[in-house]
Amino acid sequence: xxxxxxxxxxxxxxxxxxxxxxxxxxxxxxxxxxxxxxxxxxxxxxxxxxxxxxxxxxxxxxxxxxxxxxxxxxxxxxxxxxxxxxxxxxxxxxxxxxxxxxxxxxxxxxxxxxxxxxxxxxxxxxxxxxxxxxxxxxxxxxxxxxxxxxxxxxxxxxxxxxxxxxxxxxxxxxxxxxxxxxxxxxxxxxxxxxxxxxxxxxxxxxxxxxxxxxxxxxxxxxxxxxxxxxxxxxxxxxxxxxxxxxxxxxxxxxxxxxxxxxxxxxxxxxxxxxxxxxxxxxxxxxxxxxxxxxxxxxxxxxxxxxxxxxxxxxxxxxxxxxxxxxxxxxxxxxxxxxxxxxxxxxxxxxxxxxxxxxxxxxxxxxxxxxxxxxxxxxxxxxxxxxxxx
Numbered sequence: 001x002x003x004x005x006x007x008x009x010x011x012x013x014x015x016x017x018x019x020x021x022x023x024x025x026x027x028x029x030x031x032x033x034x035x036x037x038x039x040x041x042x043x044x045x046x047x048x049x050x051x052x053x054x055x056x057x058x059x060x061x062x063x064x065x066x067x068x069x070x071x072x073x074x075x076x077x078x079x080x081x082x083x084x085x086x087x088x089x090x091x092x093x094x095x096x097x098x099x100x101x102x103x104x105x106x107x108x109x110x111x112x113x114x115x116x117x118x119x120x121x122x123x124x125x126x127x128x129x130x131x132x133x134x135x136x137x138x139x140x141x142x143x144x145x146x147x148x149x150x151x152x153x154x155x156x157x158x159x160x161x162x163x164x165x166x167x168x169x170x171x172x173x174x175x176x177x178x179x180x181x182x183x184x185x186x187x188x189x190x191x192x193x194x195x196x197x198x199x200x201x202x203x204x205x206x207x208x209x210x211x212x213x214x215x216x217x218x219x220x221x222x223x224x225x226x227x228x229x230x231x232x233x234x235x236x237x238x239x240x241x242x243x244x245x246x247x248x249x250x251x252x253x254x255x256x257x258x259x260x261x262x263x264x265x266x267x268x269x270x271x272x273x274x275x276x277x278x279x280x281x282x283x284x285x286x287x288x289x290x291x292x293x294x295x296x297x298x299x300x301x302x303x304x305x306x307x308x309x310x311x312x313x314x315x316x317x318x319x320x321x322x323x324x325x326x327x328x329x330x331x332x333x334x335x336x337x338x339x340x341x342x343x344x345x346x347x348x349x350x351x352x353x354x355x356x357x358x359x360x361x362x363x364x365x366x367x368x369x370x371x372x373x374x375x376x377x378x379x380x381x382x383x384x385x386x387x388x389x
Contacts, residue, residue, distance in 0.1 A: 003230035004265045006202060006258055015254050018046035027051020034062050034306050042260045045307035046253045049299055056299045063302040063330040066309065072329060072378040075312065076370060077126030077163060078337035080115055080344075082107050082150055083143065084357060086132025088167075088219040090200075091210045092248065094283030095132050095357045101285035103355040107342035112150050116157050118344045122366060126161035126382035127154050128196065128335070133167030133218045140218075141176070144169070148177045155181065155191055160382055163241065165196035167218060168228040174235035187236050195232040198243035198276060199225060202258030206249045229266055239272045241314070247280030247291035252300060263308050273311040274333060275304055281318050282359040298326060305330045317362035317369065324362070328373065336362070336369045 021030075021043075030048045034040055040048065048054065083106040086095040094102050107115070119127055129150045134140035147166045154162045169177060182190040201207050204222055211219045219225065229240040242262050244255045259275065266273050277300055279291030291297075301313050312332025315324060328334055338349035339356040351363050362369065370383055 003227040004262060006226065006261060008204065011202075011254060011257050011261070014043045014257050015046065015251070018043050018253060018257070019050055021047040022050035022052065025051075025053050027054040030054075031058065031062060035065070037066075039309070040303075040307045042257055042264070042307065045260060045303050046257050048306070049253050049256055049303045056295050056302075059302040059306075060298055060326070060330060063305040066306060067329070072373065072376070073381070074328060074331060074373075074378070075126065075161070075333045075381040076124070076383050077128055077161060077333070077335050078119055078124050078344075078366060079128045079130055079165075079316075079335065079339060080112070080119070080150070080337075081130045081339060081341045081357070082112050082146060083131050084341050084355065085143075087134045087139075087217070088132065089212050089214070089217045090219055091212075092245070092280060092283065092286055092288040093357060094286060094353075096285075099285040101354065103352075105341035105355060109146070109149055109153075111342050112146075113153050115342050115344050116150075116154055116159070118346060120157050120159070121346070121386070122344075123370075123383050123385040124366070125159055125384060126163070127159050128163035128165055129154070130165045131167075135216060135218050144173055144176050148179060151177070151193065152180050161192045161194065163194040163196050165198075165241075168197060168221075168225045169231065171231055171235065174231060174237075178235060178237075183236055188238060189236045192239060193237055194239040194241050194272075194274060195229060195237050196241040196243070196274075196276070197225060197228040198241075198245060199262075200243075200245040201248040202226075202244070202255055202262070203249045203251070210248055226262075229262075229271070230269070233266075233269050233271060238270065239274070240266045241274040241276060242266070243276030243278065243314075245280055245291075246277055246297065246300070247288065252292060252296060256300060256303065260304070260307055263311055267310065273308070274314050275308065275311045276314045276316075277301060277304065278316060278318050281361075282353065283357065284354055294323060297323070301327055302330055317360050317364075318358070320361045321364070321369075324369070328378075334370075334373075336364075336366045
């Protein structure tokens with residue numbers, strides 16, 4: 001199957017049509033269809049997002065009722081940055097190459113393994129391995145090999161789900177990343193490994209504004225990044241995590257249309273899909289601290305849950321506790337933890353902004369955040385809290 005192509009003119013036309021439908025007051029009818037169990041198509045989802053005649057709390061309630069049952073169940077994982085070195089120049093990111101304000105750190109292999117041991121002792125059974133993205137050359141090869149070693153170390157420690165967020169890879173680089181990972185006889189990766197590649201914005205002009213257009217910047221190639229999941233699928237991976245960074249493109253409805261188009265393509269390739277919609281947060285040396293408002297975030301998350309019910313929406317502790325509580329009934333994943341390099345201790349983590357990619361608002365221990373929901377009767381997959389001695 002050919003790779004994903006985003007038809008910009010088609011998205012523009014759907015955006016205009018969705019706005020017209022919202023202006024005609026069709027939001028109530030679309031919400032009623034969703035409430036009756038109908039699957040929303042992509043344009044209906046955008047129209048509902050834009051509809052003034054349907055309150056956000058009502059859309060959230062619709063999404064909550066569409067869950068499989070009344071029992072609250074979601075997944076978790078924690079991020080583990082193995083370095084904050086990066087060759088990219090994304091204007092909104094604290095890790096960008098030219099940011100002299102960031103304290104650079106790289107964890108060696110024993111430190112990464114010790115961090116995995118800490119997370120495992122603290123009950124985590126899912127972890128995301130993160131790094132920067134690098135230009136072609138020795139450092140790029142070395143960082144992919146370091147990420148591959150971290151993935152193997154996590155699997156050896158019985159982490160049930162390992163997410164990988166290290167940038168776009170070419171086909172031969174997937175061979176390096178996945179070396180030693182078990183496969184089926186047909187070549188499919190056996191463990192649950194998720195490739196995370198956030199497009200950040202699907203609008204090419206906005207993408208160029210924030211990620212740059214210089215070919216020396218490894219993030220500047222919009223199309224190469226867009227096709228990374230297809231290369232991952234060809235390499236045997238079967239789980240994908242696309243995402244939009246809310247606050248780059250003010251037209252959230254346009255981003256929703258493009259994101260859903262991508263999700264549907266990935267599902268057509270028999271991939272399990274996670275969807276991330278983080279808000280832009282403060283970072284060292286940047287001038288872009290603002291994302292979208294609370295109401296629009298809640299509205300977007302609920303609409304994605306209604307329009308792509310098989311996908312799992314991911315919310316992190318970039319969001320404060322109150323927002324987590326509002327969204328947990330409709331999301332699939334809540335991910336607590338620090339964006340610092342190798343930040344974990346036996347009972348907490350470091351959250352210094354000057355050494356992190358971006359600001360996290362909820363600094364409570366992982367066990368406290370997840371324990372709140374367990375105490376209320378929730379089931380959390382990939383978390384096995386230690387029993388009191």
